[in-house]
Amino acid sequence: MAEVKLLGQFPNPYVYRVIWALKSKGVQYEFVEEDITNKSPLLLKYNPVHKKIPVLVHGGKPVCESMIIVQYIDEVWPQNPLLPSDPHEKSVARFWVKFAEDESPSIYKILQNTGEAMEQGIKETLEMLQAIEDHGLGDKKFFGGDQIGIADLAFGSVIYGLVVVQEAVGIKLLEAHKFPRLLDWHKNFMQVPVIKETLPDWDETVASLRAGREALLKAAASQ
Template identity: 70%
Template sequence: MAEVKLIGTLPSPFLYRVIWALKIKGIPYEFIQEDLTNKSPLLLKYNPVHKKIPVLLHGGKPVCESMIIVEYIDEVWQQNSLLPHDPYERALARFWVKFAEDKGVSVWRMFRAKGEELEKTMKETEEMLQTVEEHGLGEKKFFGGDNIGIADIAFGSVIYWLEAIEEAVGVRVIFETHKFPRLHAWIKNLKQVPTIKENLPDWDWMVAFFRGRREAILASA
């Protein structure tokens, strides 16, 4: 089997999307820690366009952008499929991945915002969660049914990190159980999947990391 390497930075939610996919598939890989404050020649060589992590190297060939990498992994290693086989269900899964990509950015903006901008991003985040609560899950355990799939990976990296960012920012008012019972049941189910549970960043370390990064960002603004 061709060598697999993963370039990333902890605790990036985009990196964990790829980690989860590799773990679900049972694919061994070498992790290469990247310093985004001093980007390595390796990162610049293999992602010269965006110069971002994560980057998957498979047999020396780079694949960039987290959800593109996850689809690539699913196509190359076909065990434990992440995308449904039915064309309609596959399209639906891709729809929710796109929604997570488009709307999840409010969570990352919230991490860096204050004042009116923070209020705006909190409102956008709550609206995103409400849409998923009402239209994304229904009564299903996961987005695709009984098994974890690609949409769960996309949203898992949004919701789990939202919980940590809320605590770091000090605004624990968005993702409340009574507002989003389906999403709370879903994230609980997701965190109980062994490959996810065993590959989550340490909670206290992650909150402290985001708190420190936020303080540094706001101090330099």
């Protein structure tokens, strides 16, 4: 089996999508810690376009973009499939992955701003949560049914990121009376062994996000 390396940084929600996919397949890999404020020659070589983590390197060949990496992993290691085989179910799973990619940057608007821009981020995030609540889950345990699949990994990192942002910023959007299905799903997701066992330390994650937010707001104020 060709060597597998994951270029990432703790605690990054995009990196966790890849870690969860690799773990759910039982794939052994080496984690290569990056510092995105001082990018390594390896990262610049393997992701010359976006220069972002995560990057999966399999047998010397790089794969970039977290959800493309997850799909690659699912194709190369077909055990415990993350995408359904039925074409329609597959299209539904891909729809929610795209929805997560398109809509979740609203959470960064909350983290990186104050005032009106932060309020706009809150509004967009609530709209995203409402769409998942109303149309994403139905009565299913996970997006695809009884087992976690690709849409769960996509939203797992989004919602984990949101929960940490709530704590770092001091707001509460994920309220039980507004989003009961979503919160049930989140509870189920966090109980899956592969997820539970790999989550980063909560306090460190919150502290790291707070520090990032403060640095950004300070830089913006001094401009």
